Amino acid sequence: MGPQGVQDTMRVIEEFIRKESAAGFLLIGATALALLFSNSFIAPLYHWFLHLPVEIRVGPLQLAKDLYLWVNDGLMAVFFLLIGLEVKREILEGHLSSLRRAALPGIAAVGGMAVPAAVYLAFNHGDPVAREGWAIPTATDIAFALGILTLLGRRVPVSLKVFLTALAIIDDLGAIVIIAVFYTTQLSVSSMVVAGVALAVLVVLNRSGVTKKAAYFIVGTILWVSVLKSGVHATLAGVALAFTIPLRARDERGEEYSPLKEIEHNLHFWVAFFILPLFAFVNAGVDMRPISLQQMGGTVPLGIMLGLFLGKQLGVFGFSWLAVRLGLATLPAGAGWRQFYGVSVLTGIGFTMSLFISSLAFTDDALYQYTDKLAILAGSAASGLLGWLVLRTRRAS
Numbered sequence: 001m002g003p004q005g006v007q008d009t010m011r012v013i014e015e016f017i018r019k020e021s022a023a024g025f026l027l028i029g030a031t032a033l034a035l036l037f038s039n040s041f042i043a044p045l046y047h048w049f050l051h052l053p054v055e056i057r058v059g060p061l062q063l064a065k066d067l068y069l070w071v072n073d074g075l076m077a078v079f080f081l082l083i084g085l086e087v088k089r090e091i092l093e094g095h096l097s098s099l100r101r102a103a104l105p106g107i108a109a110v111g112g113m114a115v116p117a118a119v120y121l122a123f124n125h126g127d128p129v130a131r132e133g134w135a136i137p138t139a140t141d142i143a144f145a146l147g148i149l150t151l152l153g154r155r156v157p158v159s160l161k162v163f164l165t166a167l168a169i170i171d172d173l174g175a176i177v178i179i180a181v182f183y184t185t186q187l188s189v190s191s192m193v194v195a196g197v198a199l200a201v202l203v204v205l206n207r208s209g210v211t212k213k214a215a216y217f218i219v220g221t222i223l224w225v226s227v228l229k230s231g232v233h234a235t236l237a238g239v240a241l242a243f244t245i246p247l248r249a250r251d252e253r254g255e256e257y258s259p260l261k262e263i264e265h266n267l268h269f270w271v272a273f274f275i276l277p278l279f280a281f282v283n284a285g286v287d288m289r290p291i292s293l294q295q296m297g298g299t300v301p302l303g304i305m306l307g308l309f310l311g312k313q314l315g316v317f318g319f320s321w322l323a324v325r326l327g328l329a330t331l332p333a334g335a336g337w338r339q340f341y342g343v344s345v346l347t348g349i350g351f352t353m354s355l356f357i358s359s360l361a362f363t364d365d366a367l368y369q370y371t372d373k374l375a376i377l378a379g380s381a382a383s384g385l386l387g388w389l390v391l392r393t394r395r396a397s
Contacts, residue, residue, distance in 0.1 A: 088260065113315070123300075202219050
């Protein structure tokens with residue numbers, strides 16, 4: 001990669017960090033509002049809003065869902081489209097484009113998924129229903145984590161922010177695989193056939209050099225509807241669409257541009273400042289009034305809280321330490337082990353992705369009296385606070 005390529009990559013990273021950091025603060029506000037509404041006299045209005053029926057009908061085709069399901073199945077597909085675009089860009093020309101660059105965040109991400117899952121299963125291996133939630137503490141919410149790093153200013157080197165971004169992208173890729181493999185219900189063969197044809201058309205468009213974004217979005221919409229009807233979670237359609245969008249193309253004047261980067265840039269604002277806050281608002285509204293400390297001591301909430309708070313930091317820091325000691329990777333430039341530990345703790349902020357996986361694992365929100373969602377909030381809050389305290393004690397350079 002030449003000097004101009006390095007500058008372009010760093011500009012993308014800096015813009016990404018700024019937007020994700022700002023989104024973190026907005027997520028806090030949306031979460032606080034959801035908790036306030038669900039624990040006050042406004043609760044009936046809040047629940048009416050969540051279950052507001054929304055219907056789209058075109059001839060015999062009908063899509064009718066409550067509002068919160070449109071957010072989780074529809075708007076989150078756009079979020080996963082953005083994730084897919086980021087993953088593709090990072091693999092082709094970013095921090096995952098070589099083994100040397102991807103080694104440390106890759107190894108750290110593996111540890112950050114394996115250890116929390118093991119912690120959760122240590123509490124819930126004997127209950128087949130509770131076992132379904134094993135993936136809940138494996139996720140990292142990059143918006144919150146980068147928001148905290150931004151509050152710390154120069155106490156945290158940019159290299160650690162880049163490491164956290166790369167780790168979270170790999171973490172999101174792992175979540176995509178988990179959702180596809182473990183949270184797919186009974187399949188509709190006819191819908192899968194339509195989805196397969198739509199995906200094949202997208203691949204043909206890519207291989208034929210088609211660069212019109214509208215063509216990809218029209219076929220992508222067909223893909224989303226068919227995947228939604230198939231039994232595979234609809235958000236995966238966003239990832240599949242992302243991987244077919246060209247990274248490089250030439251316009252009528254022969255000048256090179258990137259359809260992928262243009263779409264990624266345009267989506268960032270809507271995902272960061274609308275989709276994720278709305279998702280937090282409709283999913284974080286836990287009525288804490290009937291929840292007792294005894295209930296929070298159940299195996300599911302304990303597995304989630306300890307998986308996020310202990311499992312994440314042990315997995316990320318422990319696997320990274322072994323990788324560096326074995327010569328498989330090196331610490332980010334300018335970072336010490338204390339700072340690296342602080343960032344490892346921050347990866348325990350699961351929040352949006354953990355809430356999303358929880359909605360797939362336990363389709364009945366009341367199954368564990370909402371203690372699973374409260375456990376996600378508690379584990380994430382504890383990770384954020386400890387990570388901030390560890391990094392806060394480091395003097396600015």
